[in-house]
Amino acid sequence: APARAAPTAFAGSNVLALKPASDEALAYKRDYEERARELAENMVEEEEEAEAAGGAETLFTDAAANEAAEAKKLAATRRQQSLLQGYTGN
Structure with a gap:
């Protein structure tokens, strides 16, 4: 057929x-x-x-502001390292 x-x-x-x-x-x-x-x-x-x-009201104390700055630096370093290693975020 x-x-x-x-x-x-x-x-x-x-x-x-x-x-x-x-x-x-x-x-x-x-x-x-x-x-x-x-x-x-x-x-x-x-x-x-x-x-x-x-x-006049501060959202963060000096210690908290320093901690946040350190966290931002660490995040930027890790982001840069992951990009250098080829991670694209997908």
């Missing part, structure tokens, strides 16, 4: 099927960009409020 031909759709149907998926992707990207923008604006507002609330 001859092999049956694979079922095919009429011309253009596959393009119509992909259109809603691309619309959803654009809507998601747009929503994601808006949320990122709002988050950045909120962070700026919070920083301004914190500065206005009181420069």
